[in-house]
Amino acid sequence: MVHVLKPNMLEKAIGSTFLEISKKDLAELDIIVPEFTEQKAIAQVLSDMDSEIEQLEKKLSKYQQIKQGMMQELLTGRIRLVDADGKEQPKTQILQERQPAHNQHFDDAVMLAGIVNAFYSEKYPLGRKKVQKLLYLVRRKEQADISAFHKKAAGPYADEVRYKGGEPIAQKNKYIQIKRNERGSCFEKGVQMQQALTYLQDWGKQGDVDWLVSQFQYTSVNELELLATVDMAICDLRREGKEISVASIKDLIRSNKEWRDKLKKTYFRDSDIQQAIKKCEDLFES
Incomplete structure (x- = not known):
């Protein structure tokens, strides 16, 4: 349609530097448009294309999240690579043998140990409120699940971590110890702290602790x-x-x-x- 309409407009246009066309001449031009039923059909096609693009974008986002999760699993050794003949890659096998089976609660226990190791100070006691906030922030940095944290008076707070998750595990394994004073609970290093730090290193998580220190040490x-x-x-x-x-x-x-x-x-x-x-x-x- 455009290639037909443009020459007709140029014929009626006047001017040397800037071309102009009068309202009268413009009104005399015939503009061809599709019938209403065809317009509806075109609109439907475009709408279907938009819907398909939206679905593809959602799939892309989902696959990107899966990819990121798989990369994390591979880097931490939770998933082992295998050759086509079923033989495991040697380096991955060695990494797998060095670490225990674990879940989110155990991950939190190890991360809590890393936080306590990095932020503990005899002069400035490390309380639960600060530990919880640092754990929340490192999960956000990792783009990990934060659904365990709820809106409490002290801010985002995970009762699950305190009562049945990372904190009890870290205490039981002696990665950390928790003492009480007049100001509340204080976190200190446990006698088995080094074991937790080894896990952090093996799982590629020490960088996350280093990030916390670089951003929030003071x-x-x-x-x-x-x-x-x-x-x-x-x-x-x-x-x-x-x-x-x-x-x-x-x-x-x-x-x-x-x-x-x-x-x-x-x-x-x-x-x-x-x-x-x-x-x-x-x-x-x-």
């Missing part, structure tokens, strides 16, 4: 609470397709009875929340 507990809370709010807002802003995050915090008192804290001012949004984008959006 970060206060209050700052970690702010950052983890804002990040969890961002995750919720994104799932709901809502904009990320100071106002939307404050509305979400205010809507949860466990969280609403946070807005009374001096470190949850608008400027603090804005800085935390920027920090989360820098840490997790790349």
Whole structure:
């Protein structure tokens, strides 16, 4: 249609530098368009193409997640490579023999040991609140499942890790020890800490602990609470397709009875929340 219409318009156009066409001449041009039924058919084809593109994009996202998960499993040795004749690759076999069977709870136990080893200080006791926030943040860095963390007064908090997961396992295996004082529970290194650190190294997880140290070694507990809370709010807002802003995050915090008192804290001012949004984008959006 365009290749027919353009010559007709040029015939009626006037001007040397800029071509113009009058309304009268434009009204006399015949513009051919498909019949309404054909327009509907074209629209349907385009709509079907959009739907197919959307489905393919979802599949691509799913396969990318599977790929990332498989890479992690291979790097940690949980999955062993085999040749076509069924023989395992020698290096992978050696790695597999060095580590125990484990699950998320055991992974958390080892990661908790790594956190305690990296952040423990006799001068500044390492409390559960800080340990929980660091564990949440390292899971976010790994793009791992954070469903165990819930909206508690202290921020994202995983009761599962404390009572039936990583913490009891780490204590039982003597990777860590937990003492109580007037300020609450304090985490210290256990006599079998080195065993946990060996697992971290073998599973390729030591880099995650190093990342925590590089980002949060001098970060206060209050700052970690702010950052983890804002990040969890961002995750919720994104799932709901809502904009990320100071106002939307404050509305979400205010809507949860466990969280609403946070807005009374001096470190949850608008400027603090804005800085935390920027920090989360820098840490997790790349």
